[in-house]
Amino acid sequence: QDTIFPKEITPLQAVVDSVGDDAIEAEVSASISLSKLGFERFDQPFGELSGGWKKRVSIACGLVHNPEVMLLDEPTNHLDLEAVEWLESFVKNANMSMIFVTHDRRFLENCASRILELAPSYPDGSFEVNGNYTQFVRRKEAFLVSQEAQESALANKVRRDTAWLRQGIQGRQTRNKTQVRDAASRRAELKSVSNRNLVPSKIAGINFDAVGRKTNKLLVMHSVEKTMGDNLLFRDLDLELTPDRRIGLVGPNGSGKTTLLRLINGELEPDSGTIKRADKLRVVTANQYRLDLDPNVTLQDTLCPVGEMVEYMGKEIHVSGWADRFLFTQEQLGTLVGSLSGGEQARIQIASLMLQPADILLLDEPTNDLDIPTLEVLEEALLDFPGAILLITHDRFMLNRIATEYLALDGVGQTKEFAGFEMWQEWNKKQGLVKTKFDSEPIKKTNKSRQKSEPVKLSYQLQREFDGMEQAIAEAEEEVERSEKIANDESIVSNHQKHAKACSDVAKAHEKVRELYARWAELEGMQ
Numbered sequence: 470q471d472t473i474f475p476k477e478i479t480p481l482q483a484v485v486d487s488v489g490d491d492a493i494e495a496e497v498s499a500s501i502s503l504s505k506l507g508f509e510r511f512d513q514p515f516g517e518l519s520g521g522w523k524k525r526v527s528i529a530c531g532l533v534h535n536p537e538v539m540l541l542d543e544p545t546n547h548l549d550l551e552a553v554e555w556l557e558s559f560v561k562n563a564n565m566s567m568i569f570v571t572h573d574r575r576f577l578e579n580c581a582s583r584i585l586e587l588a589p590s591y592p593d594g595s596f597e598v599n600g601n602y603t604q605f606v607r608r609k610e611a612f613l614v615s616q617e618a619q620e621s622a623l624a625n626k627v628r629r630d631t632a633w634l635r636q637g638i639q640g641r642q643t644r645n646k647t648q649v650r651d652a653a654s655r656r657a658e659l660k661s662v663s664n665r666n667l668v669p670s671k672i673a674g675i676n677f678d679a680v681g682r683k684t685n686k687l688l689v690m691h692s693v694e695k696t697m698g699d700n701l702l703f704r705d706l707d708l709e710l711t712p713d714r715r716i717g718l719v720g721p722n723g724s725g726k727t728t729l730l731r732l733i734n735g736e737l738e739p740d741s742g743t744i745k746r747a748d749k750l751r752v753v754t755a756n757q758y759r760l761d762l763d764p765n766v767t768l769q770d771t772l773c774p775v776g777e778m779v780e781y782m783g784k785e786i787h788v789s790g791w792a793d794r795f796l797f798t799q800e801q802l803g804t805l806v807g808s809l810s811g812g813e814q815a816r817i818q819i820a821s822l823m824l825q826p827a828d829i830l831l832l833d834e835p836t837n838d839l840d841i842p843t844l845e846v847l848e849e850a851l852l853d854f855p856g857a858i859l860l861i862t863h864d865r866f867m868l869n870r871i872a873t874e875y876l877a878l879d880g881v882g883q884t885k886e887f888a889g890f891e892m893w894q895e896w897n898k899k900q901g902l903v904k905t906k907f908d909s910e911p912i913k914k915t916n917k918s919r920q921k922s923e924p925v926k927l928s929y930q931l932q933r934e935f936d937g938m939e940q941a942i943a944e945a946e947e948e949v950e951r952s953e954k955i956a957n958d959e960s961i962v963s964n965h966q967k968h969a970k971a972c973s974d975v976a977k978a979h980e981k982v983r984e985l986y987a988r989w990a991e992l993e994g995m996q
Contacts, residue, residue, distance in 0.1 A: 471546070472523040476516030480508060480526045483515065487530040495533075502529040506559075519722035521552025528559070541569035543811075545576055545863055546837050549722040553863045572841055574866040577602035590616075590665050613666075620666055623659040630655060685711055687750060687828050687857055688733060693742035695728055701882045702728055706742070708876070710829060710857040717872030718861045719893055724880030726861045730754060730831045733859065753827035755818060755835045762814055764807025768797060771806050771817055781824055795820050811838030819847065829857045836864040865890065888939070891982070892989060935992040942985045949978040 474483050484499035503511055506525045515523065524544065531539050541560075545553050553576065560567055560580045571577060577584065584605040585597045596612065598605040630652035687710045694704040702725030710716075710733075718726045731737040732744065734752045762771065773779050773788040781791070789799050795816040806814065815838045822830075830851070836844055848870050851858060860871055868875075868890055875887040877897075887893040952974045961967045 472527045474515045474523070474526065476514060478515050479512045480515070480518075480522075480529065481511035483526050484529045484533050488533055498533050499529070502533040505529075505532065507555075519549070519552070521548050521555065521722060524548060524552065524556065536565060538566045538568065539563070541567060541571075543571055543838065544569055545571060545573045547834065548863050549724075550719060550863055550865065551721050553865075572836060572839055572844060573864055574602055574841065574844075575864070577605075581605075592661075592665070616662060617666055620659065620662045623655060623662060626655050627652075627659050687711060687747050689743075689745045690732075690739075691743045691745075693732065693739045693744065695725065695732060695737070695739055697725070697728060700880070702880060703878055703884050704741075704882050706884050710859075712828075712856055715851070715858040715860065715871055715873045717868045717875045717890070718859060718878065719868075719875055719890075720878035721880060724878040726878055727833055729878070730833055730859060730861070733829065734831060747828070750829070751825070751827050752829045752831060753822055753825045754831040754833070755822055756833055762806050762817060764805060766806055767802065768792065768804050768806060768809065768817070769802035772820055779824060791820065812840055812843070815839050816843065827856055829859070830854060832858065832860045832862070834862055835860075836862055836867055888989075889942075931992060931995070935989070938985065938989040938992065942982065942989065945978065945982045945985055949982060952978045 478486075480503055481496065481499055484502055485495045488495035488498060500511065503526075506529050508522075508525070508529075515526065518526070524547075528539075544556060548556065553573070557576060557579050560569070569576075569580070578601050581601055583597070583599050584602065585595055586605075586609070587595050590613070596609060598608045600608075634649070634652060688708075689710075690706060690708040693706040693708075695702050700723075706729075718729065720726055728737065732739055734754050769788055769792070772791055777788050778785045779788060779791050780786075789802065792799070792802060797813070797816075801809075806817065809817070815835075819835075832851075835847065839847065844864070844867065848867055851860075851871050858871065860868070862868060872890070875890060875893050877885050877887060877893050885896070887896065952971065955961060955971050955974070958971075961971050
């Protein structure tokens with residue numbers, strides 16, 4: 470899951486070391502593997518690489534062996550969106566079999582041709598579907614519904630069996646032994662099915678504690694500039710945070726997204742500009758690397774550092790009950806945090822966040838290591854949170870659900886706001902602003918003020934078109950939902966011709982939305 474190499478090692482050295490054969494042959498093979506993955510420089514220290522390029526080094530260490538099968542464990546962790554899209558392209562085009570463990574639902578949708586879920590809610594502990602994530606979810610829901618119906622039918626049979634077994638002594642003497650065994654078998658089967666149906670309800674209980682502040686403006690940033698080293702991250706940045714505002718921060722690794730969060734929570738100060746905070750503002754931050762967890766402390770002391778009770782939303786809860794809410798057993802309370810899995814450590818951090826009343830939630834890759842059921846509960850909790858949220862995540866599924874708007878950083882001084890994720894992607898492609906550290910040198914800090922271009926006024930007709938874009942997109946997205954509902958209807962699915970036409974309608978509806986977003990970005994670029 471984690472890409473770990475010494476900071477001073479180069480990509481070439483890392484791949485050569487993974488070969489372990491003749492030095493000259495290993496260097497040639499390593500160079501070929503790195504070139505296939507887009508490397509132009511093989512000598513840059515590993516510590517200077519972004520998360521995406523570090524992941525490519527790991528993949529090169531596997532590719533150099535010309536494998537028939539590659540295993541990827543949470544491959545999208547700590548990657549920016551550009552790197553995730555590159556990884557998707559690599560997985561889809563690689564001439565080998567791949568097995569990947571991932572919580573990234575969009576990655577599953579785009580890359581998986583077969584999905585296997587391991588869970589105690591299935592008869593054999595697993596459920597398999599040939600298809601992508603959408604097909605898997607549909608088949609899974611149908612199976613769980615049928616399993617609930619099976620439980621109901623079995624319960625009726627067991628009730629009849631029980632009544633039959635309670636008949637008088639005379640009836641027992643002539644009773645068929647086979648029927649008695651069948652009745653016992655049905656009772657055992659009912660217990661097994663009931664236990665499996667209970668499993669999906671065992672999910673983490675997540676609900677963030679909001680301060681409930683009535684202040685309209687929580688934080689206002691004006692003309693903020695920040696440089697790290699010689700790299701100018703952003704300048705003339707204006708940002709206002711208000712209750713119910715949920716902003717997705719997008720941009721390549723190293724563009725300053727985490728730095729912006731650190732400015733908001735007060736860890737860093739701007740080089741210029743002002744940051745005004747509401748009185749007694751409460752800001753809670755989730756760090757993507759979970760560095761605040763001490764691996765040598767027990768789970769109980771981490772969840773509840775003092776005593777045995779935690780205070781949540783004005784109520785005291787015993788630590789064992791608090792642990793149970795996050796799917797930890799009482800036996801795990803004495804376990805050292807360092808021996809827990811990444812997903813369990815992620816749940817610990819969420820538990821800690823929930824104990825801190827907040828006006829603003831700053832979430833830096835909160836999805837890392839979380840399983841999909843926990844992700845869905847986290848998303849619902851964020852949607853219910855009444856304060857402001859700034860979200861950094863490579864999980865495009867979560868971004869689409871949570872963010873109501875987007876702030877893009879390019880890492881060379883520019884920032885831009887977008888109403889939708891697709892708008893940012895289209896603008897990015899058009900402007901060519903998503904660059905890796907290998908593509909260009911970052912802009913150095915200068916003392917010259919930015920020259921703002923004069924705004925261009927749209928013609929009357931174009932302005933009318935621009936003003937109506939949001940409504941047009943909303944209607945187009947409604948058409949997508951309507952067409953998808955038709956395509957998923959069982960009566961349509963069972964009819965090959967009707968289903969083919971329905972799928973074609975879905976594709977046309979999605980294409981219409983993409984065209985509208987592209988046109989919106991084009992019109993906005995004219996202003």
